[in-house]
Amino acid sequence: MPSAVPLPPRDDGLIAAGGLLGGLVLWYFEIYTTVPRSADLGTLPLAPLAVMCVAVLLRRIGQPWALLIGVGALVADQVIGSLLATVLMFTDVVYASVLYGRPGMARHVLSLSTVATVGVTVWALAAHPEPESLLVGVVCALVTxxxxxxxxxxxxxxxxxxxxxxxxxxxxxxxxxxxxEAVAAERGRMARELHDLVANHLSAIAIHSTAALSLGDQKAAQEALRVIRENSVQGLAEMRGLIGLLRAGEGEAGEADLLAAPRLDSLDALLDQTRANGAGSGLEFVLEDTRTPGLRLPAPVEMAAYRIVQESLTNTLKHASPGTVTVRLAHEDGGPLTVEVRSPCETGGRPRAPGAGAGLVGMEERVALLGGAFQAGPVTGPAGRGPRTGPVPARAQTWQVRAELPADVKGPS
Known part of the structure; x- marks a missing residue:
């Protein structure tokens, strides 16, 4: 279906109508800007005026044809007998050709206007070598x-x-x-912190509440209730601290965050708490720290390492079979901090507490934010393959979480 022909804008119609009306008044009173060659021109000067009105109507929608029509009408106007209205409308056509025409047309019109002005000035001086002839060039410059x-x-x-x-x-x-992105990153950080702060205590509560309900021994039930209470109180305190951090101002938040960030020096206390939570599960916990004594790493690195160990120990309480859980920390000058947690595991057993897999995701995110490397999976299997991510093979006996964290990181974890 052919597209409709665009109509001239309303303002262009008003300009053309005003120019036509002004030209008719000048023609009626025989007011010309040049001396006509004939005393009786009749309606002949109106022809260039009408053509120039058409060019004005096309000034926006018909370039460069509007300019070509205007140039022809101006030449005819100068030859027959010039009306000022025709000349003024031509200046508007030149202006519109530069403003609304194609990008290359703007430069060409200005160049051609300059050439035309110089040519007309030279012609006027050649025809009448008098100073007054320079006025012809001035008028031509004003028009073009x-x-x-x-x-x-x-x-x-x-x-x-x-x-x-x-x-x-x-x-x-x-x-x-x-x-x-900042909101998403902050939400992810809050999700990781909430999970790491609460999951450990809630897992212990779930395990010991199950034991308290299933055991008939009153002493064992009381011990389970004691552990439940301790984890509830600690979880509530940590939750209040996190809420206070979220409610603090910008400067207060940075200071509180630095103070609340856990350090690797607190791992002994973490393992003691895990031993208490895992009492009766047949698990033993061992810490092997080969780092240089007194060495302090950047706070984001130590915080990430602490949270990885914390989440790994929580998972051992949920899934590990009886045996020894080993936590290893290693760091050499100029090298990364290596965190490794090994725990016994077996397939087919039911977890002591439910889990959704968010812990592994959170650990991997923490390591990725610091630019480190993370692996989680069984270390022994039917083919004797190394760490990998995926379901535990039928003969797997050890589950390993391993993270390598750059020790020179300064950003947030």
């Missing part, structure tokens, strides 16, 4: 160069404004993307 230069200036300003708007929109879009 001035409107072309004005149109080019406005066009450049419009293009600059358009580029600034696009740049502002891009900046706003990038800012929104950064904001969303």
């Amino acid at each position: 160069i001035a409107p072309a230069w004005s149109g080019l200036t406005i066009r450049e300003h419009r293009e600059a404004a358009r580029e600034e708007r696009l740049r502002a929109e891009q900046t706003a879009l990038l800012s929104e993307m950064d904001r969303r």
Whole structure:
């Protein structure tokens, strides 16, 4: 289906109508800007006027044809007998050709206007070598160069404004993307902290509450209730600390976060708590720390290592079979901090407490944020393959969590 022919804008119609009315008044009173060659021109001067009105109607929708029509009408107007209205409308056509025409047309119109002005000035001086002939060049410049230069200036300003708007929109879009990424990162960080702070205590509560309900021994039930109470109190205290951190101001939050970040020096206390929570499960916990005594690593690295050990120990309480759980820490000068947790495991057993797998995801995210390497999986199996991620093979006996953390990281964990 052919597209409809665009109609001239309303303003262009008003300009053409005003120019036609002004030209009719000048023609009626025989007011010409050049001396007519004949005393009785009749309606002949109205022909260039009408053609120039058509060019004005096409000034926005018909470039470069509007300019070509305007040039022809101006030449005819100068030959027959010039009306000022026709000349003024031509200046508007030149202005519109630069402003609304194609990008290359703007430069060409200004160049051709300059050439035409110089040519007309030379011709006038050659025909009448008098100073007054220079006025012809001045008039020609006002009719051609001035409107072309004005149109080019406005066009450049419009293009600059358009580029600034696009740049502002891009900046706003990038800012929104950064904001969303920051919100997502903060939500992920909060999810990891909530999981690591609460999951350990809730797992112990679930395990010992099950034992308290299933055991008939009153002493064992009381011991289980004691562990449940301790974990409830500790979990509530840590939750209150996290809520206070979230409610603190920007400066207070950074200070509180630094104070609340756990250090590897607290691993002994963590293992003691895990031993108490895992009493009666047949698990023994051993810490092998070969780091240089007194060595302090950046807070984000120590916090990530602590949380990895904490979550690994929580998983052992849920899934590990009776045996020895070994926590190893190793670090050499210039090398990464290596965290390794090994626990006995067997297939077919039911977990002591339910889990959703969020702990492994959180550990992997922590390591990835620091640019380290993370592995979790069985270390022995039918084919004797090394650590991998996936279901435990039928003959697997040891589950290993291993993380290598760069020791020179300064960013948040």
